Amino acid sequence: MNTVPGVVLVYQISTSSFPSSKRQRRMKWWRSWLHAATVLLLSATGVKVEHLQAENLHLLPPNDQSKVLNSEMKVLPRDCYEMLMASSGQARDGVYLIQPHDSPIVAFCAMQEGGWTVVQHITVNSSVNFDRTWNEYKNGFGDVNGDHWLGNERLHQLTRGPARYKLGVKLVDQDAVTKMGEYDPFLVEGESTAYRLRLGLFQGTAVDALTLDTENYLHDNQKFTTKDRDNDNYFQNCAKLEFQGVAGGGWWYDACAGANLNRRNVIYWQKDCNKERLCKYAWMMVKPSDTVKVIYSGDSKKDEL
Structure with a gap:
């Protein structure tokens, strides 16, 4: 004792x-x-x-659980940005407990980049297998310190409100050239809709590979597809289609993809990342939107999204 x-x-x-x-x-x-x-x-x-309590503790190896940076907090932040604000901008990159819904979860926070909550990270030829089932994509897999998918249910919990969220995509090619893109707003609907993707306006240095119809693929408004649950618009299951022996992995496919960040042998983002122009890393991150306009009308005022 x-x-x-x-x-x-x-x-x-x-x-x-x-x-x-x-x-x-x-x-x-x-x-x-x-x-x-x-x-x-x-x-x-x-x-x-x-003991450390988190709904997705399987994404953090036991030896790393003592490294959670805010494990002593009594009232948890909803996301990494709220954690950054609570620390007066002093929080550092690392794993934090956040609580977007009823139960705490662990997530990697990119604090130096402005308080982004990382929901996906992949390294080309990763040892983490992204050819997973519906339930694995729902609950998350991998290691939040490295390559992982935080989970579709977490994406839904984070983006469903009350705050409005945006999606950040970060791509790094083999020459260490980094490109960024943001979709604002960003929403992943609940499981009853097959985690349908909803995207707003795009801006950034990367190409718009999710909403711009340059290759006749539109990922916006698509349902999520995995190898055991086919919701795409192709006559075959896009998540099962292989390239060099590696299946596509779960994604919001159309018929099939103008972008796919969950294929571990080739990170695909139209002209920025493909089998001719190799990318080494990719991240997907979420953060509260800052596109709120304040409109004044006489003596009254209101916030309008």
Whole structure:
């Protein structure tokens, strides 16, 4: 049992007079009571005894769970940007607990870039397999410190409001040239719609590969497709189609793709990233939108999106 300097726990349980079955039940009850009392006492003395609680703890290796940067916070931020604001801009890059819905989750926060919540990261020829099932894409996989998919349900929880969110895409090619793009607003609908993608206006140095119909593929308004759930507009399942022996992975396919950041052998983003112009890394990140206009009308004023 854990001990605390200056705190002595003394207990004695006499069970000899109980029948065997009753004795076992009584001992079980005492052990439960004693554990609860010990936790309460240690907490009161400032000793941290609780385990890290997160709905997606499978995305963080056990050896890294002690490195969560805000594990002591009592009231968790909704996203990484709120965490950055709570720290007066001093928070550093790393893994944080956030709470976009009912339960906490772990996520990597790109604080130096402005408080983005990373929802996807991939390295070309990654050791992480992105050829996953519907439930794996729903709940997330990989390692939030490296290559991973945070999960479609997390994307829905983050972007459904009350704040309006935008999507950031970051691409780095083999020559270390970085291109960025933003879609504002950005929304992933719930599972009942197959996590349908909703995108707003695009700006950035990368090409618009999700809403601009340069290759007759429109990913905006598409449902999510995985190898075991075909929601695309092609006669075959786009997530199963292979290139050099590697399947496409889950994505918001049309028929099939003008962009796909979940194929681990070739990161595809139209003319910016493809099999001729190789990219080494890609990120998808979300952040509250800053496109809010304040309109003044006489003595009254209102915010309009």
